[in-house]
Amino acid sequence: MPELPEVESIRRMLKRSVVGRTIVAAKVTEPRLRRRVAPALARAVVGRRIEGVGRRAKYLIVRLSGGDAIVVHLGMSGTITHRESRAGIDRAGSGNPPDGLSGQVDSAHDHAVLELDDGSRIVYNDPRRFGLLKLIPLDGLAASEELRALGPEPLSRAFDAAYLAEKARARRLAIKNLIMDQRIVAGIGNIYAAEILFRAGVRPARRAGGLKRAEIERIVAAAPCVLKEAIGRRGTTFRSYRDSRGRPGGFAGRLRVYGREGEPCYRCSTPIRNLMVGQRASFFCPRCQR
């Protein structure tokens, strides 16, 4: 579920609230994520200081003293929340979060908790368990299997028209699938692919290799516009996404096409359509997008 803007929003908030804190306790209560969380992880992070919180693609990277990073991927349904403590709360194991987050995040799916030296906690929650938690040495991070094949960040200069044109050349798959391929460009998922292609005026099912140069240029220009606007609103909550304080993102009301099947296009009033492209719902305006 979380795409680049959601992970970036969590990164910014987490950075402000946890950098400089030391992890005093850690536990993984459900290691069965998409890949099993290493049993040694919890023990290995205790006593370390949080030096920084970074992001690459949809991965959150929590840098620790001692030269390692906790790499987190939220999969489809993961959230990371930072919960202020109140004395005595979950020591009794009451199950309910003590800090007003109940009803927003179901604690039944809290799978990992880091307790910090100010008494607050960082909680990883993921009902579908498609996520990833892994401790990786910093000096091997870029070469790790998770990060090594990722394409450029869509907010970086490396993602330009010449690059995308080269990657699209002779490719027969739909342009929407191409820009959702993390090896091509990193961080775009189903919601933002739809929004970027709307802004660019290109139909999601168009074959990548058949796009004109001007269309490629419009896609490359649209991507940072859409992503930055979404980051500014702390991401999109379509269903369950919450930021690190448990709040929904504010971009849902700004979505131009995603989830709007049958509703009028804001630009031309034509009903938005939804076609399956590569097994994923793909919303577009049949008049504004060609």
Next chain:
DNA sequence: CTTACATCCTGATTGC
């Protein structure tokens, strides 16, 4: 190599 598809898992929603 490229592309299509099933799969992991739970929960919310839709349809009968």
Next chain:
DNA sequence: TGCAATCAGGATGTAA
């Protein structure tokens, strides 16, 4: 109302 089918923001492994 109840139950089954369908779908969900992701990524990967397999097969064609």
